[in-house]
Amino acid sequence: MDLTASTAVLAAATADAARLLPAPALGGVLLTATAEGLAVAAAAPDQALRLERPALVHADGEALVPLRPLAETLRALDAEEVRVVVEESRLVVRAPGARFALPLMDRAVHPPVANAPPLAGSVGGRALRTAVEAVASAASREDALPIFTGVRMWTDAEGLTLLATDRYRMALATVDWDGGTLDVLAPATVLSGLARGFGAAPSVVLGADDDRLGLAWGPDSFVTALLAVPFPDERARQLARAEPSGTVELEADALAAALRRASPYAGPRGTVTLAGWDGELRVLSSDPRGGESEQVVKAGVSGCHGSSTYQARYLLDALKPFAGRRVRIEQQEGLRPTVFTAPADGGVAVTYVVVPMRV
Amino acid sequence: MDLTASTAVLAAATADAARLLPAPALGGVLLTATAEGLAVAAAAPDQALRLERPALVHADGEALVPLRPLAETLRALDAEEVRVVVEESRLVVRAPGARFALPLMDRAVHPPVANAPPLAGSVGGRALRTAVEAVASAASREDALPIFTGVRMWTDAEGLTLLATDRYRMALATVDWDGGTLDVLAPATVLSGLARGFGAAPSVVLGADDDRLGLAWGPDSFVTALLAVPFPDERARQLARAEPSGTVELEADALAAALRRASPYAGPRGTVTLAGWDGELRVLSSDPRGGESEQVVKAGVSGCHGSSTYQARYLLDALKPFAGRRVRIEQQEGLRPTVFTAPADGGVAVTYVVVPMRV
Structure with missing residues (x-):
């Protein structure tokens, strides 16, 4: 050579x-x-x-x-x-x-470098990167149960949908898909690691066999083993079915900045409360030892809202896919999950679900 | 309030x-x-x-x-x-x-915030920052013996001199001083932490009593306890007395870049050899498992040179005070230390000494 x-x-x-x-x-x-x-x-x-x-x-x-x-x-x-x-x-x-x-x-x-699994179809590189980055944050990083570290990817009439959950929150993203059927559970960290690479390619070719997922973009390719465990599909889908008691629309970045400022006052559990919903959203946090914070974020409000308490870092993860855009927050009664959505952007529709905490 | x-x-x-x-x-x-x-x-x-x-x-x-x-x-x-x-x-x-x-x-x-020790004299802020950053790298970070974590600072006819050593290398820097006498051993990490702050001030006022050093610059001040241990002055001074068998002058940055490239081949002990000294300096490293590297750096050479082996990271620390400038390297016989110097720059004269390794 x-x-x-x-x-x-x-x-x-x-x-x-x-x-x-x-x-x-x-x-x-x-x-x-x-x-x-x-x-x-x-x-x-x-x-x-x-x-x-x-x-x-x-x-x-x-x-x-x-x-x-x-x-x-x-x-x-x-x-x-x-x-x-x-x-x-x-x-x-x-x-x-x-x-x-x-x-x-x-x-x-040295072990042989295996061939890629057979081609299933293709998807836009940037759209897949956006979808992976939105969804992977809802997967657990070190859960004892591997299903919660995976991203479920499946095709249907709507396109290719990616879904991940760690039980406390769930994210779904749907992108345009050109090809046959695919239904796999892939490790979230592997997909996140690849996202920067394939995100720059015009298209990514996906293929799978019984235990492997292959991704190819331009002259590059990656094959990963699948997580061979049943995914809790029905329970996950239930999370996404919102019957909102009220909705609020606001700039995702403005709420994220307020959440970061509330964090020093969020106590050992890191909780913040979203409340008020009266032409504005109030962000509250308090801790007997650390003090209190109260901030107002401008928002468009409709319906009837109460106040709910969340892990601040879950809310920050939920807002990230909507950075630079307005996000719609649908609150439900009691401890039913809160749903974050926005109109599809760049061919990717993202839904993020966060379960409120018992106070 | x-x-x-x-x-x-x-x-x-x-x-x-x-x-x-x-x-x-x-x-x-x-x-x-x-x-x-x-x-x-x-x-x-x-x-x-x-x-x-x-x-x-x-x-x-x-x-x-x-x-x-x-x-x-x-x-x-x-x-x-x-x-x-x-x-x-x-x-x-x-x-x-x-x-x-x-x-x-x-x-x-809350404990009372103590007053500063009495004034001894003053020194330029930027010069003191340069001197502290040059010298502190030669102090040990976690030695069992506190003397090796300190910077000795004393005044004499030449000005204010800072000196630190961890036994394997030693650095000296002398800056202009306006005032009376001072002779203290202060913690190196404290001085390094303050350097960015006082480095921007036109002058820094120093003062000391039996067990504290005070530094004041503009409206800001800091007081630290001294290290109350005798410093090995005579042995340290001996290290700096070079009888070079040969000298080489080159761009400090060119040698630093070559040392960084040699590091993957420097083996578990991280050693490199400087050799050749024939119109050029050869930088060699080799490791039975990792492979070998050989690089040539342009240099002005005088006298008679052999080859010596060093810890690569000690050489990189020794070159840092001379970044952007030419440095003079004085090699001595056998395992006697190698001395790095350059003409005073910005009112600061730095000497860095590194002991070669037994091969």
Whole structure:
């Protein structure tokens, strides 16, 4: 293997690989040079990544080397181009006045990088990123039950819908879908990690088999194992069926700023109360030891409203998908959930549901 | 107490107080409003801080309140001005549409904020910041022996000299001094934390008594307890007496960049070798498992040089005070220390000494 390539392009590709697969098998990355360019591939027991990048290939070949030192070396180089050559038992990275030699690892003990599952259909890259970022925040990060760490993705007449819940809140986002049927439960953290990458591509191709989901955008692809557990669909859907006793519409950012200012007074449980609903929304927090806060946010109000208490950070997560826009908040009686919605934006319709707390 | 003040000014003052005194007595800050403005004071068992800020005072008075929530509230407010008023058992912070109430703490149980030690002399703010930042990096952060966490500061005919060492490296900086004698051992982390603040002032007034050092700049002041341990002066001074077998001069930043690129190959001990010294400096690192690196940095060389091995991070610390400038590196025989110097810049002369490693 012998090639010349842009340092910035290779640095970005290896940095992406290290970020998306923090613990690849043997800590290694597989480089494959062909007439078409350079493929950067890495695999973990339940994930696989493949990126293709342009390179001037002087001699075909492949090399398995430690991913992190390669990524660090490329990131720190200020030369515009690098030469990457296999020399005996080393992969050598050369730039003017500098030579870095990484030990070649044994290709035979590295697990094969699996093929992608069969194609199901495609979706806009930016729309899928928006949907994933809106929904993933409602998934639990470290729940004992894996279902609450997943994003359910399914297709129907409305398009591709993503749904996640950790029991206390739930988020749904629907995007336009072009293709056949898909119905999977994928890890939320994996989808979030990929969102920046596929968000820049015009379209993302999705495919699945019984236990894997594949995503491909431009020359890049990622395969992840599915969470093989039944999702509480019916209970989740019930959460989203609102019979609002009253609604309020306001700037999401104005309410988020007020919630952040209320947090120092929100006590050990981090709770705030939304109240008043009389041409304005009152944001209240109080703690016997920490003091009290009271703020007024301008809002359009209709119907009859009481006051409800929430975890401040859940409300902040619920407002994030509506940043820079007006959001509609539908409050229901008693401890029935509060629903955050807005008209579809950029082909993505988001609904966020937060369960109030017993006071 | 009742006053109106700029939100940004009060937010910056309380943020500074929270940064410089992360654990003030009872978690509190003492606000004192007089015709002259607002004083923000905090005390810990071995430290005290006082900042004075302009405010339009409607009624004199003082209030002891929790520092952190006050700082957070002021930071998050977007109103240009705040009204700060004592109302019964609360300190109330008001802005349009918002009211925040902090519980008043019992002034009687708060330790008194001590007066500053007597004045010894003064030094330029920017010069002292440069000297502190150059020297503090050579102090240990968590040594069992407190002497290695301190900065020795003393005056003589050359000016005010700061010195710190953790045994493996040592840094000295001398700045112009206007005043009497001073000879103290102060905690390095305290001086580093203050450097950004006093670095912006035209001059810093220093004073000391038997067990405290006081620093005052503009309307602000800080008092810290001294480290009451004998400093190994004679041994430290010996380190700085170089009999170089050869010297090399080069751009500090070029060598620092090469050292960072060598780090992934520097093995578990993080060592690099400087070698060659033949119109150029070679930077080498190698590790049986991680691979090898070799880089060339342009340098002016005189005398006879061998190769020496160092901890890469010690070299990076040694180069930092010379960033953006050429540095002179004096190498000595065997394991005798290597000396980094440059002509005085901005009234500050820095010498950094690093002991090579046995290979």
